Amino acid sequence: MDIKLGAQLRALRRSHGRTQEEVARALDVTAQAVSRWEKGICYPDMTLIPSIANYFGVTIDELFGYRSERARRIDGLMEQIRAMDRRNAGRDVCVDECVRMAREGLAEYPGSEELMLCLASVLYNAGYVRQGEHHLTDSDGYDVYDVQQHRRCAEWQEAVTIYERLLTTQIEGSMRQQATRELIQLYANLGESDKAEALARTAPALSGCREMLNIQAFDGRKRAEACGEALLAMVRTVANLMIQSLIVNNAHIGPEEAARIVRRAIGMFDLVCTDGGCGLLHADLIGLHLFLSLRLWCAGDGDGAFAALDSALEHARELEAVCGKRDACYTAPLLSTVRIRPGDGMESGWIANLPQDWPWWNVPGDGQAKADMKADPRWASWVSRTRSAL
Numbered sequence: 149m150d151i152k153l154g155a156q157l158r159a160l161r162r163s164h165g166r167t168q169e170e171v172a173r174a175l176d177v178t179a180q181a182v183s184r185w186e187k188g189i190c191y192p193d194m195t196l197i198p199s200i201a202n203y204f205g206v207t208i209d210e211l212f213g214y215r216s217e218r219a220r221r222i223d224g225l226m227e228q229i230r231a232m233d234r235r236n237a238g239r240d241v242c243v244d245e246c247v248r249m250a251r252e253g254l255a256e257y258p259g260s261e262e263l264m265l266c267l268a269s270v271l272y273n274a275g276y277v278r279q280g281e282h283h284l285t286d287s288d289g290y291d292v293y294d295v296q297q298h299r300r301c302a303e304w305q306e307a308v309t310i311y312e313r314l315l316t317t318q319i320e321g322s323m324r325q326q327a328t329r330e331l332i333q334l335y336a337n338l339g340e341s342d343k344a345e346a347l348a349r350t351a352p353a354l355s356g357c358r359e360m361l362n363i364q365a366f367d368g369r370k371r372a373e374a375c376g377e378a379l380l381a382m383v384r385t386v387a388n389l390m391i392q393s394l395i396v397n398n399a400h401i402g403p404e405e406a407a408r409i410v411r412r413a414i415g416m417f418d419l420v421c422t423d424g425g426c427g428l429l430h431a432d433l434i435g436l437h438l439f440l441s442l443r444l445w446c447a448g449d450g451d452g453a454f455a456a457l458d459s460a461l462e463h464a465r466e467l468e469a470v471c472g473k474r475d476a477c478y479t480a481p482l483l484s485t486v487r488i489r490p491g492d493g494m495e496s497g498w499i500a501n502l503p504q505d506w507p508w509w510n511v512p513g514d515g516q517a518k519a520d521m522k523a524d525p526r527w528a529s530w531v532s533r534t535r536s537a538l
Contacts, residue, residue, distance in 0.1 A: 152212075156212065157211075161204075168182040175203065222260055223262075226253075226266045229270065232245060238276075238505060240277050243270075243273075247271065247274065250270050254267060261319050262323070264313070265310075265319070265327055268307045269330060271307035272307045274303040279297075282297040283511075283512045284512065285399055289400055290396055291396045291399075291512060298337040325351075328350070332344045332348055359378035359381045359382070362378070380420065380483065380486065383419065383420055386416055387417065387432060391410070391436070394409050394410070395511055403447035406447070414437070414440065417432070420480060422482075423480045425478055426463075428471075428488060434467065434502070435505070437463060438457070438505060438507050440456040441453045441506070441521075442506075442521065453521065457530045461502060464502060470488060499538055500538055502534045503531050
């Protein structure tokens with residue numbers, strides 16, 4: 149038995165604000181027995197161990213101090229898997245290796261909800277990398293998912309099963325949010341819109357999201373920082389929503405108006421990043437300018453299309469510079485208290501991936517326009533400039 153059990157019992161009792169007498173009454177033993185356990189003079193009878201763990205709301209592993217080491221190993225494994233999976237950004241670089249590591253991790257730590265979520269997320273990404281998201285146009289001219297094509301994706305089918313299992317357990321916080329977000333997307337991809345809607349209804353309204361509640365939680369400088377972070381989150385959300393609305397309404401919007409809508413989405417960032425210092429939001433602007441380039445090409449503005457590609461390259465340069473810094477802050481007045489925290493997938497490689505990432509979002513019917521734009525000599529020149537910028 150772990151000789152640190154006594155210290156662990158004492159720490160748990162004190163953290164719960166309980167006296168030795170209260171613990172003794174709950175376990176039907178004497179206070180002297182509890183005192184001797186904590187001093188390491190003797191140990192509880194093995195039959196009492198589950199009751200003690202239940203009383204303090206911990207697992208038996210945690211009671212014996214094993215959780216910290218187990219948790220560190222799980223965290224380290226997940227960090228390694230996620231770092232590898234980020235390399236699978238639109239290309240199958242090491243998908244099999246990521247899946248294998250997640251499965252082996254679960255075999256070593258069965259029941260780990262963290263590793264279950266890690267495996268589901270790797271499978272989620274694998275489906276996009278290996279199959280991609282396919283769209284059709286319905287009889288009313290609206291964009292819809294190619295459900296039959298998506299249902300052939302074994303990775304997504306397995307991921308759904310894991311997410312559903314996770315959401316029946318006690319996971320909460322960021323884990324639950326991630327599982328909910330990714331499962332809703334897969335439900336939509338697979339034509340399970342009723343399930344997607346029902347799950348979406350369990351999430352809080354926009355006014356109850358973390359960013360908005362943080363504003364209420366603080367005052368002073370912390371409140372200013374919370375406001376800035378909420379502004380950044382809202383700008384990203386609104387810009388993305390504008391693009392998604394454009395895509396779903398694509399058949400009803402002309403090419404010139406589509407290009408204007410993308411420009412307005414880009415302009416959302418100017419409302420808060422008034423000095424051009426967009427920090428990690430340069431990543432969003434990369435995608436928006438790549439998408440704008442094809443929309444401008446479809447509108448007959450070839451010069452504007454290639455100017456947009458150059459803007460994407462410039463934002464990629466800015467982003468890689470930001471990711472090389474530590475403890476930087478935004479400099480626009482409304483954001484001056486917000487720290488820039490590189491991480492969460494914000495590594496280098498953005499410049500090198502620009503040609504493969506283009507046009508970021510796909511719209512049904514763009515195939516010929518994409519081929520025509522790539523056939524233009526200016527495309528090869530732009531690709532050459534991206535390589536020179538490395």
